[in-house]
Amino acid sequence: MVESRPDEQGRTTQPLDGTGRFPLPLVHTAATLYYLQDATQAEIAQRLGTSRATVSRLLRDARERGLVRIEVPPLPEHEPAELAGRLARALRLEQVRLSAEAAPAHVAEAVSPVVGRALSEAGLRAGDVLLVSSGRTVYEIARRSLPELPGVLVAPVVGGQDEAEPWYQTNEITRRVAAAVGGVPRFLYAPAFPGRELRASLDADPVFQRFVELWRTARCVVTGIGAPPLQRDSIPSFVPTVETALRDSVGDIATRFYDASGREIPYDGSDRVVAIPFEALHRVPTRIAVAHGAEKVPGIVAGARGGHFNQLITDPGTATRVLAALQEES
Template sequence: MGSGVVEGGGRTPSHLLYSVAVEYYLQAATQAEIASRLGTSRATVSRMLAEARRRGIVHIDVRPPSAGADADLSEAVADALGLVEVHLYPDVPADAASGVLSSALSGPLAAALATADLGVGDVLLVSSGRMAYAASRAELPALPGVLVVPTVGGQLEPEPWYQTNEIVRAFAAGVRGSPAFLYAPALPGEALHAGLLDDPGMRRVADAWEVARAAVLGVGAPPAQRVSLPRFVPAQSAALDRAVGDLCSRFYDREGRPVDFPGSERLIATPLGVLRRIPVTIAVASGPEKVVSLLAAARAGYFNRLVTDVTTAAMLVAAAS
């Protein structure tokens, strides 16, 4: 067809390589479209593009994400939600191995914890949930002498991310602190609940909630959008229809007001009002399903720092405006 394409071992003219490169890289033409115009095969077009790169006609520049852009986005989220700080990590694929998420959380979570300036004898609360579980396996800063305390019971839950004592054990090992355990289900029966109120171990944990200096908190999505819920939560209860999320298994609505469910008066968990009084509260959450719950909890003052991924951060700014 007189295209000027040299098949086989011949040398393709540079002007033709340039033309093909412009169409493909700058005009978004497909290789099939270019091949049709030239009257040749797609494989030949692919070889021409490779040749254009070898001859220096095409330069491909792969750059790391801009730290400045992330800093601007962090500041925008903090302003939109009224937070002290926001720490971002790159998006992690939903099907990535659990260790990938833990690794991504390491730097931002360490930076957020550093602002708490925790020392010997200070109390650090840690909640349950998938993100808290991943955080407990991240590379954490050394905080020797810090007491790591669970925010909610969970002895009867089979999923590892609801086993609060195991999350606390791993977190304490990561920061080189000391764990305090809560040997109680999140929602005990009436008789057990009455006994737990007088239990010395339970009192020690409840007292620690009141004097905590920092907390690392997973944020739950609206119940209807959850992949899983703790077994004690009555997922079909109409009482939870207003809930947009939870912290420490304490549910709240769009205005951040507590949402009770049958039996929640027996819940062994840090009250939402207590979270407001803790100096450094770090929410660790990501995903489009968490946007509404994060907005409500931030505006209610349940956390004042956030660790999230870049996409969720952008969605939060858009939703807040």
């Protein structure tokens, strides 16, 4: 029998199932909002029409039912500065910056100040081009405080994606970053995956050519690193994850997928993707990658090998895992 019960304020919660638990879709929604979309318990309660106490029970139910796996990484064996230096040397990067350790739902708060310091030290002036990627991490950073960079041109590294998630809306991320730094947005009015005729037209279009010049002259880029395609719970629909070639992918930057050596992996239609080519990316003087979590370790290692970034922002737990992965390889 399905029943309902009043919460502490006398409101009726969603019905419990026959086991006394909340319906699985409701539990999943609450967990997604809290752990992936950074919503507070009060915001979730308002959205679901219930109380904060009920939201707390929903989140506990999600953990007990295995919908959420909370990981407590081991304490780093070294002081943060020493750990960052060791990782920079191991990956042959110019610099590694470590954020404070944070729960998955609060990584953006920990990472954003570190990104801000990196941008402040990048030497950007009015008229310089700052590139930003799509992705959940950069989207969350764009929603937070960033240093003033008046007159800097901000542009996306990949075209628009026909996806519901806000972290795929590249022009909106660009607008947010530009507003945060006091810069000037430059929008890319092209889909990430056009048809062949449209792709050929874009290449011949003077407006598109002027935009591509921003990629060639950029002084700095901030990008996330995508997890391996087959391990992701969210990926652009145009990516053919069933292709055998992408099974060897350990990560991507701006929908450019690469293998364990950092080499780009071509797939059916990859020649049509509207995204910064790796050869143009490698010419950007300051290439900042932001990544955290165990699933990003292979992509971090391979991305550094491929030269796709020369600075890394991560947390101590991920840094420790990367060093351990490199040790296992040697």
